[in-house]
Amino acid sequence: MSDLKVGLAGLGTVGAAVIRMLERRAGDLFARTGRGIKVVAVAARDRTKDRGVDLSGVRWYEDPVELARDPDIDVFVELMGGSDDPAKAAVIAALECGRPVVTANKALLAKWGADLARIAEASGASLHFEAAVAGGIPIVKTLRESLAGNVVERVSGILNGTCNYMLTRMADEKISFQDCLAEAQRLGYAEADPTFDIDGFDTAHKLAILTSLAFGTQVDADAIYVEGIRQLTLEDLEAADDLGYKVKLLGVALRTETGIEQRVHPTMVPKHWPIAQVSGVTNAVAVDADAVSLTLVGPGAGGDATASAVVGDLADVARGVAGFVFGMPVATLMKPERAPMQRHEGGYYIRLSVVNKPGTAATIARRMADEGISLESIVQRRPEGQQGEAAQGTARVILITYATSEEAVRRAIAAIEADGVVNALPQVIRIEKD
Amino acid sequence: MSDLKVGLAGLGTVGAAVIRMLERRAGDLFARTGRGIKVVAVAARDRTKDRGVDLSGVRWYEDPVELARDPDIDVFVELMGGSDDPAKAAVIAALECGRPVVTANKALLAKWGADLARIAEASGASLHFEAAVAGGIPIVKTLRESLAGNVVERVSGILNGTCNYMLTRMADEKISFQDCLAEAQRLGYAEADPTFDIDGFDTAHKLAILTSLAFGTQVDADAIYVEGIRQLTLEDLEAADDLGYKVKLLGVALRTETGIEQRVHPTMVPKHWPIAQVSGVTNAVAVDADAVSLTLVGPGAGGDATASAVVGDLADVARGVAGFVFGMPVATLMKPERAPMQRHEGGYYIRLSVVNKPGTAATIARRMADEGISLESIVQRRPEGQQGEAAQGTARVILITYATSEEAVRRAIAAIEADGVVNALPQVIRIEKD
Numbered sequence: 074m075s076d077l078k079v080g081l082a083g084l085g086t087v088g089a090a091v092i093r094m095l096e097r098r099a100g101d102l103f104a105r106t107g108r109g110i111k112v113v114a115v116a117a118r119d120r121t122k123d124r125g126v127d128l129s130g131v132r133w134y135e136d137p138v139e140l141a142r143d144p145d146i147d148v149f150v151e152l153m154g155g156s157d158d159p160a161k162a163a164v165i166a167a168l169e170c171g172r173p174v175v176t177a178n179k180a181l182l183a184k185w186g187a188d189l190a191r192i193a194e195a196s197g198a199s200l201h202f203e204a205a206v207a208g209g210i211p212i213v214k215t216l217r218e219s220l221a222g223n224v225v226e227r228v229s230g231i232l233n234g235t236c237n238y239m240l241t242r243m244a245d246e247k248i249s250f251q252d253c254l255a256e257a258q259r260l261g262y263a264e265a266d267p268t269f270d271i272d273g274f275d276t277a278h279k280l281a282i283l284t285s286l287a288f289g290t291q292v293d294a295d296a297i298y299v300e301g302i303r304q305l306t307l308e309d310l311e312a313a314d315d316l317g318y319k320v321k322l323l324g325v326a327l328r329t330e331t332g333i334e335q336r337v338h339p340t341m342v343p344k345h346w347p348i349a350q351v352s353g354v355t356n357a358v359a360v361d362a363d364a365v366s367l368t369l370v371g372p373g374a375g376g377d378a379t380a381s382a383v384v385g386d387l388a389d390v391a392r393g394v395a396g397f398v399f400g401m402p403v404a405t406l407m408k409p410e411r412a413p414m415q416r417h418e419g420g421y422y423i424r425l426s427v428v429n430k431p432g433t434a435a436t437i438a439r440r441m442a443d444e445g446i447s448l449e450s451i452v453q454r455r456p457e458g459q460q461g462e463a464a465q466g467t468a469r470v471i472l473i474t475y476a477t478s479e480e481a482v483r484r485a486i487a488a489i490e491a492d493g494v495v496n497a498l499p500q501v502i503r504i505e506k507d
Numbered sequence: 508m509s510d511l512k513v514g515l516a517g518l519g520t521v522g523a524a525v526i527r528m529l530e531r532r533a534g535d536l537f538a539r540t541g542r543g544i545k546v547v548a549v550a551a552r553d554r555t556k557d558r559g560v561d562l563s564g565v566r567w568y569e570d571p572v573e574l575a576r577d578p579d580i581d582v583f584v585e586l587m588g589g590s591d592d593p594a595k596a597a598v599i600a601a602l603e604c605g606r607p608v609v610t611a612n613k614a615l616l617a618k619w620g621a622d623l624a625r626i627a628e629a630s631g632a633s634l635h636f637e638a639a640v641a642g643g644i645p646i647v648k649t650l651r652e653s654l655a656g657n658v659v660e661r662v663s664g665i666l667n668g669t670c671n672y673m674l675t676r677m678a679d680e681k682i683s684f685q686d687c688l689a690e691a692q693r694l695g696y697a698e699a700d701p702t703f704d705i706d707g708f709d710t711a712h713k714l715a716i717l718t719s720l721a722f723g724t725q726v727d728a729d730a731i732y733v734e735g736i737r738q739l740t741l742e743d744l745e746a747a748d749d750l751g752y753k754v755k756l757l758g759v760a761l762r763t764e765t766g767i768e769q770r771v772h773p774t775m776v777p778k779h780w781p782i783a784q785v786s787g788v789t790n791a792v793a794v795d796a797d798a799v800s801l802t803l804v805g806p807g808a809g810g811d812a813t814a815s816a817v818v819g820d821l822a823d824v825a826r827g828v829a830g831f832v833f834g835m836p837v838a839t840l841m842k843p844e845r846a847p848m849q850r851h852e853g854g855y856y857i858r859l860s861v862v863n864k865p866g867t868a869a870t871i872a873r874r875m876a877d878e879g880i881s882l883e884s885i886v887q888r889r890p891e892g893q894q895g896e897a898a899q900g901t902a903r904v905i906l907i908t909y910a911t912s913e914e915a916v917r918r919a920i921a922a923i924e925a926d927g928v929v930n931a932l933p934q935v936i937r938i939e940k941d
Contacts (some may be wrong), residue, residue: 094656094798095656098655098656098657098658101655101723101835102656104723104835104836104839105655105835106655106829150828162589203653208799209798209799209801210799211645211648211649211652211653211801212656212800214645214648214653215645215648215649216654217646218645218819218822218823219637219645219648219815219816220533220645221536221539221540221813221817221818221819221822222528222529222532222814222815222817222818222819222822223532223815224532226822233877289535289538298899345784345786347784347785347804348780350781350784351778351781352779362815363811364528364643364811364812364815365642365643365644365805365806365811365812365815366805366806367643367644367803367805368644368803368804368805369801369802369803369806370781370802370803370804371799371801371802372799372800372802376800377797377798377799378799378800380656381653381654381656381657381796381798381799382653383656384655384656385652385653385654385655388652388655388656389652390831391515392830394828395826396826397539401535401538401539402538405538427646429553431522431546498626
């Protein structure tokens with residue numbers, strides 16, 4: 074069969090890794106797919122930059138949209154990133170020509186997934202995006218193909234390597250959030266502006282895509298409740314450890330009676346869960362379905378891992394594997410009922426900084442009881458390092474609740490604050506259980 | 508599009524679970540594949556048995572080979588088990604007609620994989636077997652499709668739930684092997700004749716299939732070194748725990764300089780590895796490749812988990828996904844160079860029961876040194892519970908070696924035995940590291 078001619082837009086770390094992998098694995102990929110997979114055209118801004126790959130004989134485009142429309146490519150690979158143009162325009166241009174697209178662009182899919190799926194379906198093009206979620210972990214294929222017989226109840230994952238790297242170091246080496254962030258930036262694990270990662274937005278993009286695949290719903294990124302890791306303290310991580318939990322930034326999508334609940338926040342997970350053991354920049358996704366429960370662990374980012382997913386998708390394209398973008402026709406994807414965060418039910422860890430005077434614990438316990446919240450434990454303690462007069466003025470109260478609702482917790486905390494017994498912002502961490 | 512008409516041979520737990528799942532998920536599967544997936548014919552011995560599924564209007568065959576040849580089925584599902592006829596004859600019959608086959612039969616594939624692949628290729632039929640290895644874990648698809656861009660270096664896995672259940676309980680609850688086996692049999696986790704599971708043969712079958720997929724080699728089950736868990740004692744599990752390891756029955760396939768090494772044996776794995784945390788009947792597979800390292804954890808057996816894999820394969824068949832049986836054409840699959848167990852290199856745990864007299868440790872250390880084996884540690888201790896005279900006669904010596912060869916270890920132990928300082932069979936457990 075004739076070669077699969079690839080047009081590739083974006084020659085950063087991942088683009089170069091894809092080109093090298095296609096060269097290195099040419100013989101094997103030919104055996105697996107029956108076709109050569111050849112990059113014949115690229116689009117990138119700087120033509121003179123040395124990317125360590127041989128691009129002689131490859132057509133150059135300044136404009137990725139022009140590349141996407143090149144009638145002499147069989148598949149368009151988009152590795153530019155960004156939720157809007159030029160990535161969006163280029164992907165749409167390729168799909169409108171009926172040309173298969175492979176992309177690693179989570180932001181684009183989270184924002185425009187349903188629209189892109191509609192365009193792909195109309196023209197009969199396929200859209201592949203294994204690299205967009207959890208890098209080298211084959212979670213898209215698993216949800217889209219392998220679990221077709223299952224009703225998924227919950228998807229949860231460590232989807233951002235930067236956050237997991239920081240939480241691991243904070244917990245293991247007792248380093249503060251700020252010191253850890255500075256270190257992560259120095260080592261290249263965090264961006265100069267880390268907002269996108271540490272405030273949970275990157276995780277939210279990936280979760281939006283997983284939710285659609287898992288529940289057969291339209292991508293609904295706006296419905297996601299997002300909270301990052303900025304406010305976590307060493308004290309919280311240590312308290313979690315004492316209680317038998319690890320703290321992870323999780324993206325969680327859950328089927329509830331009122332609809333699909335999507336949330337990104339620091340989460341206390343039992344230490345014995347496979348996902349609790351995942352450390353450093355590694356990612357993990359757990360799927361709980363009616364027939365199987367799976368956990369997939371692997372690299373979430375990096376040139377080679379992302380290239381692995383892109384090349385896997387290209388091999389599918391070469392073998393003629395298509396299928397619906399989100400597993401089923403767009404018309405079949407349900408508009409998800411949103412289960413708002415107020416309706417969330419679960420256990421809570423609540424850390425209060427309180428005025429150290431008689432009756433404080435009683436006040437807190439009463440406010441909890443007023444909202445019908447049962448306490449698994451309530452521990453009052455003096456914060457470490459605090460001594461003398463200050464210790465007399467302030468204490469920590471750590472509460473662990475049995476399953477209750479977000480609304481009840483928020484009301485109880487507001488009441489406690491109104492009582493004037495707390496003297497700093499409360500810390501709330503949700504607990505995830507089986 | 509017209510329905511995908513399924514002929515299903517074998518109506519045990521898995522067969523019934525497949526029929527129920529196809530009914531329960533009919534609407535969703537239609538959306539995903541564009542076709543109804545309907546069981547139209549079955550083969551099973553006992554027509555009168557109540558299997559809790561509605562089989563009215565379904566054609567019955569006594570002979571699965573006849574069912575496989577029925578021109579009015581589109582796909583043949585083999586859930587009978589067994590490495591030979593009738594399963595083998597039926598699968599061949601279907602493939603020879605050019606009919607796709609879905610099977611959960613690991614023994615069949617381990618023994619006849621290359622032959623079946625050849626027949627499938629000749630007739631253009633596809634052969635799907637996600638359920639044959641690690642039940643509900645999509646490792647076949649991951650190796651065959653997702654990791655196409657990777658050079659795999661090692662595949663290792665907990666592939667037998669019975670063994671992992673027993674090792675977990677032995678370690679956690681300090682129950683002896685014999686008591687644990689009796690308990691597992693009582694609970695239905697172990698067969699009345701447990702040989703196939705606990706002596707490692709089931710793991711070996713699955714490993715043979717994984718090796719072929721991972722390394723692009725012909726299935727070579729005869730090359731596997733197999734050792735089960737029968738000889739493990741509580742003392743070994745406790746010593747491993749003290750040293751920072753868990754003991755798991757692993758199947759390991761490794762690319763070495765001399766060829767592909769395939770082995771099944773109790774293995775000490777570092778506690779921080781994801782695979783070390785996998786407890787109970789759960790399975791796990793770790794793949795180390797040049798671009799990614801993945802660990803997949805999930806249910807390895809059971810009706811629903813196995814049905815999930817079978818139905819995932821059926822959805823692929825319905826969508827027209829084919830592909831080579833072991834990822835590439837049979838002619839391309841290499842005849843693997845076997846790296847025999849004598850050539851294995853790694854660390855070793857060696858427990859010796861020795862005569863408690865001066866010079867014993869020196870004798871042992873000298874024999875190790877004679878073979879060029881470096882010791883990470885050597886600990887002599889009195890076995891627990893032993894007191895008085897007996898304690899004076901016997902002691903335990905536990906050695907941990909740095910990486911060395913199997914040959915050297917065997918020679919050293921033979922020499923120590925010849926020296927007359929040991930008074931029981933030595934215990935040897937291989938250590939797996941990064």
